[in-house]
Amino acid sequence: MNYIFFINRNFIFYFGICIVSIFLIFIFSKKTNKNNAELEEIENKQSKVDISEPKFAINNNQKKIYVTAKEGNFLSKDEILLKKDVIFKSNEFSIETEKVVFNRNDQTAQSKTESLFKSEKTTITSKGFDIFEKGNKIIFYGKSYIVLK
Numbered sequence: 001m002n003y004i005f006f007i008n009r010n011f012i013f014y015f016g017i018c019i020v021s022i023f024l025i026f027i028f029s030k031k032t033n034k035n036n037a038e039l040e041e042i043e044n045k046q047s048k049v050d051i052s053e054p055k056f057a058i059n060n061n062q063k064k065i066y067v068t069a070k071e072g073n074f075l076s077k078d079e080i081l082l083k084k085d086v087i088f089k090s091n092e093f094s095i096e097t098e099k100v101v102f103n104r105n106d107q108t109a110q111s112k113t114e115s116l117f118k119s120e121k122t123t124i125t126s127k128g129f130d131i132f133e134k135g136n137k138i139i140f141y142g143k144s145y146i147v148l149k
Helices: 002-045
Strands: 057-061 064-066 071-074 080-090 093-103 106-113 115-119 122-126 128-132 137-141 144-149
Touching: 057 122, 057 128, 115 137
Parallel strands: none
Antiparallel strands: 057 064, 064 080, 071 080, 080 093, 093 106, 093 115, 106 128, 115 122, 122 144, 128 137
């Protein structure tokens, strides 16, 4: 009779050690995965961005259009891909989008992502736009919605 209780105590003891071991392995692997993910995120932020928070201006005789973004990557000597919260702002309007190819030499911009144009009495939502002739002309592309107040 004592032999049966001895087997059960050993079984419970080893079963408990196995459960604790599995729990510890699970906790350490989660911590390691979290640390690796944080390191990869930091490396991605540092390595994939040529310019952080770029600022440019499109100048013409009548107005200035200021261009800001969170990130920028050089595509060529004159072309820059602006990403994340790209804003074109002048005294008369603003345009918000996520990705724009900006040409510093020609002072043109082209976007194929959803864009929001705002002015005092007009709002335009479009699938993209082109700014050319130093900001004097803007063409909106794709399915566009115009709201006039």
